[in-house]
Amino acid sequence: MSLDKLKLSKPLVAAMTDAGFLTPKEIQAKTMSRILGGQDVIAVGPEGAGKTTTYVLATLMKLKYAFEEAPRALILVPDAEHVDHVLEQFKLLNRNSTFRILGIDSRGAVETQMNEITDGCDIIVAVPDRARALYLKLALNTNKIQLFIVDNAELIVKKGLQLPVVELANSAYKSQHVVFTEVLHEKLNHMISPFMKDSAATIEVDEIGEKQAEVYPQMLYQVPNFRTKLNLLTLLLSDVEVFDKVVVFVNTRLTAQTVYKNFNHSKEGEISIYRSLFFDDKGYDDIEDFKQNPESRVLIVANENLDALNIDGISFILHFELPEQKETLIQRIVRKDDDEAIAITFSTDIELIEVRKIEQAIGQRMELMELPDELKIADVAPKAKKKSKDDAEDEEERGAAFHEKKASNLKNYNYSAGMKAKMTYKNKKGLT
Template sequence: MGATFEDFKFNRQLLNAIDDAGYTEPTPIQQKAIPPILNGQDVMGIAQTGTGKTAAYVLPIIMRLKYAQGENPRALIVAPTRELAMQIEENIKAYAKYTDLRVVTLYGGLGPKTQIEQVSKGVDIIVATPGRFMDIYLAGHLVMKQLQVLVLDEADKMMDMGFMPQINRILEVVPRKRQNLLFSATMSDKIHQLSANFLEFPTVIEVTPQATPAQTVEQRVYYVPNVKTKINLLKYLLDNTDEIKKLMLFCKTRTVAEDVYKFLIRKYNEQEVRVLHANKGQNTRINSMNAFKNDEVKILVSTDVAARGIDVNDVSHVINFDVPFVTEDYVHRIGRTGRALQLGEAITFCTPAEEYYLHKIEKLIRQTIPVFDVPVDVFIEQTAFEERQEQAREIDEQKRKEDPEFKGAFHEKKTLNQRKKFDAAKAKANPNSKAAKDRAKKPFRKKR
């Protein structure tokens, strides 16, 4: 018989809420993290999204706080994005439904007035993004003296987003004597450094080898020459894959996301597709997410802003329209599918300029992603001149990263063309010059 939530000696209110949520047995991260957290130890958890890590720290916090008390927060959970903060709040409300614990979420993108009003009514747990937390604290609306537990969730993403200064300021304003919990999907040097500053003799829990995609996700990659062929392949897959019930489609920039979204609207209609990126207003983003969660739309096109912390259980497919430049983001993207032990499929489209990043991803996940041939019915477009130039530039740049001495084929060709133009202009300006006589004698040759 496997472990159950009863083994953790949770009180009846918590066990009833867990039952209502439909969970019967704890996931590996919950089995390993809950006991030390309940004992008051500092914990560092290396776990990707979709492993149940939110419940691994939320359940012990609810058990520790038990009921509403005083006016000031006793637990603070810091998350990198508003989407993740809202997701954590949802989890807390579900697990604390039989208690009177008060939770307030603080994030940017809308005026702070309502959030300040909520805090002033009294709060037990705050979930916050770093910037908005500091804004409200510095404006004098938060007293942190009673804080007992501080959680940094998705710490690696916070490092990537440049939140280190805000994190350091938060550490300055909270009591020294407290329990610290840090969760990250990857174990980078920056995370090591942060954990050294933040945790005291932590219990380190790693539930899967670092940055390994969930075992329930089947991965594949298609090599394509250009963006137009990516669109043709996307159309083919959508027309010929019956199993696509719910799809998240990731793009590297807002512009690409908008273009793909417009293509999909022409193919389907606005009711079936939504787009999510940083240029969209807060309410639009929340509405798009809720519509996707509630099965009102089948396809969500997104940049990496939505790759983390969005807990939608029945995403059948993830398509990486572009290979992510931040290799860890691949793990988070494909972690949107295959959640809660369901099967999922992750498909990646890769151009010649993206192969460099794909190989970095394979190194990170310690797996070779199976390559599939582009189906014969997919029309392979010619690569436009501008796109070919852009790809050549990117490939040169990648080679330069690996070898600073590398000059690059693109660089050499460009120099040659510039010299040709320069000599032609010189000859035209002065027909009696040596350059003009040389050009008349022989075709331009590159000097050895």
Template sequence: MPKKFEEFKLNRQILNAVEEAGFTEATPIQEKAIGPVLSGQDLFGIAQTGTGKTAAYVLPMLMKLKYAQGENPRALILVPTRELALQIEEQVRLFSTYTDLRTVVIFGGIGPKTQKEQIAKGLDILVATPGRFLDLYLTGDINTRSLQFLVLDEADKMMDMGFIGSIHRILEVVPRKRQNLLFSATMSDLVHKIAGDFLKNPLTIEVAAQATPAQTVTQKMYAVPNFKTKINLLAHLLKDDEFKRLIIFCKTKTVADNINNFIARRFGEDAVRVIHANKGQNTRINSINSFKEGNVRILVATDVASRGIDVSEVSHVINFDVPIVTEDYVHRIGRTGRAFNEGIAITFYNEAERYYIDKIEKLIRQKIDEEEIPQSIFIEETPFDERQAIAREIDAQKRKENPDFKGAFHEKKKQYTSPTKKNNKKSYPSKNKKRR
């Protein structure tokens, strides 16, 4: 039987906030982590997104901080993206409703003036991205001498984004005597290294096999030869009423904008929003809030948002493109099947993306069910440029696995870089035929 929050050594103010937030039973990560964090242990938590890990460290942290004290932060939570920073700040505020604890969130992409003013008023908990934290520390706006807690959340994403240098610089400027908590969905070599540098005799908690998707997520995939056919399949799926609230993940900003424009034309501008790195901060926040509130049904996003959206009733995730960083697959599909709800994750892949599907299946240690493209879907002819890009990508993959591999684009075949139309047909035959 899952443990109830009433059974933990939490005070009445925190329990009232938890109850009002609609939580009664602890998730496995919360059940395993809250007690050790309360007892002062360093902790290494391996937990996928959607398992409730934020509350697993925020609740005992609030209990130990108890009330507002001094002007400088006593807890620092470091996260890789501004979306995740805002999400965690929201949860901290939710659970600290009946306390006087003060929380400030800081991140890049906007001017620091307002953030500096908020810090100057005094705070207890600081939620920050590494770059902005270092910026404000170096200008003297953040004083770390009172820090008691240091949390690294989504450590694997931080390593993927190249933050290891920033993390090491931060470790040099925080007090040696502190409690450390590290959470990651996967255990890469870099995560293992930072854990060794960061944690002291930690308790390791793993609530599921590393990088396994939530059991509440059903996974499917379709072999789709090209971009236009992916669009045709997407349009077919979106007609189904079971796609109540969904996120469509893309590899690039250009593809995200194209899909957003297509859906807006087909289903109306009120049905969809798009977020990626070129969108302003306020636009991204407003788009996520509209999606959370149910005002729009579809959110199109690049991986900038794969870990920054906490919406409990996302029915579907569609991977329009397969992520190149295989761990991102776990985080993308973790946007559905949250808080014990069921969800469906659908992935489209072309011939070049099969390489990454194989790596994903190895990572999650399970096969993804393959579905046949419905007969009603028109299979488009793959344009020459796209066919060429796919061939180049496959060559690069083979060369990566075998440095001696000589592909269609190696230096001895330079004549094929600008082939005639006749040679086109001969050199790059299309395997895709229109269904009649």
């Protein structure tokens, strides 16, 4: 497909060509006509899919002319680094400085930024909390915003910046809303549903790179919170027959203690900690001792200050938490010679972005597992407060941004705890 198919202006096509973009990305081909047509859009795609270039081009196309008093496009990004990145993209494609573009983040003084906005700008790229502060000081006029864009929405949710996004979006009530994200989950849907229109289109681009290495079978359990993770871990590992030798990775030694204490220790030494913080906890300083002891079934290991660990021969590699560096997890799941194991990952909504990066790196998706029927879902929501009339109206409007799962993600089974792992494990071993 050529760039002409995007229906861009000749100057923008020339700018794209000069920048080395000769063919449009899939996400650009699927979303550009909808954005230019005025539809609310939720675009989901991995890092490197071309999301930033997509909305930069769309913004430059939709605004058409420059030098209005009030800004006509507001782009919210999670941090100052992303502000700089977006400004660079605009600089690359905004030939002859046709539009006045202003970056707003915590590095500048509020008074200075107020003056810059008052002097006039067409496009603002900002972090949500600073943009909201300027809006409350009456410096940021949102009445003429035509295009309201939220980029890296999953990171904005992770940083807890939902409130300023919603407040600003609702203030720009005449605008078109476009959201770009790497993942779509319940918390993100909860943020965008109050302002996305019923007609919003959800466009997903599933770009998985080439398979980089042979890895163990990958299973993914998506849960709402940490406490439910604990419940799921206890439930799965209660199947002693299936989970005969397990290493459970967590991020800190304190978390290792929490996980350890959550188990019902029916057999002495069955569950232990690798290099425990406390002397009175059952533990090992050498993983080979754990491997050789038939009475020891589960070893909890903290990633904190962890040296290289030989986990060859362990039947189940379970990541209760995702390590800071995806490479840490990947090196554990790469198949070694004829060794057989199953890798299981627990993820909350907030951690899904890391899961996607791991999947991109290994070149395959983890198999999404149904949560067992007998799993207790922990409720960590704050105590309910009396709903106001506005709250009730908001709830009625929610759901507009929700969409059905892709066919590849739909599951029509719900095996009991451990059953799917047991089936996979037996298939790998050639058992009947």
